[in-house]
Amino acid sequence: MEDSLSFWAFSHTIVIPRLLEGMAITLKLTIISGVIGFALGMIIALMRLSKYKIFSWFALSYISLFRGTPLLLQILFIYFAVPTLINVNLDSFPAGILALSLNCAAYLAEIFRAGILSIPKGQTEAAKALGLSHHQTMFKIVIPQTYRRIIPPVVNEFSALTKDSSLVSVISLGELLYVTQRIGAKYLRPWEVYFWAGLGYLIIVLLLSYVAGRIERSLELKGGV
Amino acid sequence: MKTKSNQIIIKVVNLEKSFGNTKVLKKISTDITKGEVVVVIGPSGSGKSTFLRCLNYLEVPTGGEIYFHDSRVGFQKKEKEVDLQRSKIGMVFQSFNLFPHLTVLGNLTIAPLNIQNVTKEEAELMARVYLKKVGLLEKINAYPRELSGGQQQRVAIARALCMNPEVMLFDEATSSLDPELVGEVLRVMKDLALSGMTMVVVTHEMDFAREVADRVIFMDGGVIVEEGTPNEIFSSPKEKRTIDFLRKLS
Secondary structure, three states, X not given: OHHHOOHHHXXXXXXXXXXXXXXXXXHHHHHHHXXXXXXXXXXXXXXXXXXXXXXXXXXXXXXXXXXXXXXXXXXXXXXXXXXXXXXXXXXXXXXXXXXXXXXXXXXXXXXXXXXXXXXXXXXXXXXXXXXXOHHHHHHXXXXXXXXXXHHHHHHHHHHHHHHHHHHHHHHOOOOHHHHHHHHHHHHOOHHHHHHHHHHHHHHHHHHHHHHHHHHHXXXXXXXXX | OOOOOOOEEEEEEEEEEEEOOEEEEEEXXXXXXXXXXXXXXXXXXXXXXXXXXHHOOOXXXXXXXXXXXXXXXXXXXXXXXXXXXXXXXXXXXXXXXXOOOOOHHHHHHHHHHHHOOOOHHHHHHHHHHHHHHOOOHHHOOOOHHHOOHHHHHHHHHHHHHOOOOOXXXXXXXXXXXXXXXHHHHHHHXXXXXXXXXXXXXXXXXXXXXXXXXXXXXXXXXXXXEEEEOHHHHHHOOOOHHHHHHHHHHO
């Protein structure tokens, strides 16, 4: 029956409504993992820069581990292997969030570290000479100056995260790619489904770039550092 | 003339500093008394900037002791105590080091607001007082990049003063300024000296040293070669190295 539908009719009645559901899950995955990854990445970056060896060593190991193994493997490991180790059952959604945010934190940590190191030493010295503590110097002087510099690489990372979230389809989480594969197989009309899915990812990433561009411009207007 | 007490604010005893195998400071000892303006001169590489940076522990000494009043600077201290000592020692850098993401007002109030128990209004009031002193009240809402080098350095001086320091350190404060901007910064420094502020000034401006200093220290090769009143150092230097240095300048 559906075979006879035109491209537009098929897309409109069958593909798009379901892909929108998948897209909503993809968005949720990306945003939640992005936020957790951002916070965790900042902590890892500060640990990496810590004068205490144990922290910097831990951070370096963390980054090496998550950058050095495939994300697909990390997802499978967290979903299938971790539950057998600690005897808890992880649903595919939390498992997906966990894998994506742990992974993206490793990359973001290096971006943050590079940003912090790019601020001239004189800034830290001036802050310290005024009597600001190490903590205050970091959070009030150094890190705010990195915002504008790190936006482009952070947007890169978030775009990658958006697309990488498709890997979570292997643990049957109904995100955009998973839904796409399902209807593609069911109706045997791959052209339409993959076309719309691709467009879906593209829209998310373009939206992200747009928002980032706005933030970058407003920072420029404020201080221009 | 200002009155001088004998109260020692900073006491330096056998201060040593090495970077790797290079000894930059070799057993330096001196006292800075309240209200005194000490100008440190010497060829580049003589260790004068390192000496100054040791005073507020931006450089960690490798030997000897520094006392701020009666408490030792750095060494075996908790970080908090070092921060507290630094808040009472103002410092002005060669490269200004204003915080570019904050306005002039933000630069002046960030330390008082975060360290001292002052309200936003009090901090702002103080900022206005010191900005007026350095003649830049109209720039209160400007960002550092909108200011000339001389203006930035005057803001940096006001920023340090807002913490109500007991002593001010100047690390070649005019060295990176265009010649026509040096005067305005030196004028502010001179006013500050006349108001009785205790100052340790590392500089290449000999006229300033001659005019403002109570004591001139000549450093070379990591030691204090000679010290005395400006008159003693500039008119009748005793050491050969001092004579050579001063001759090269004229």
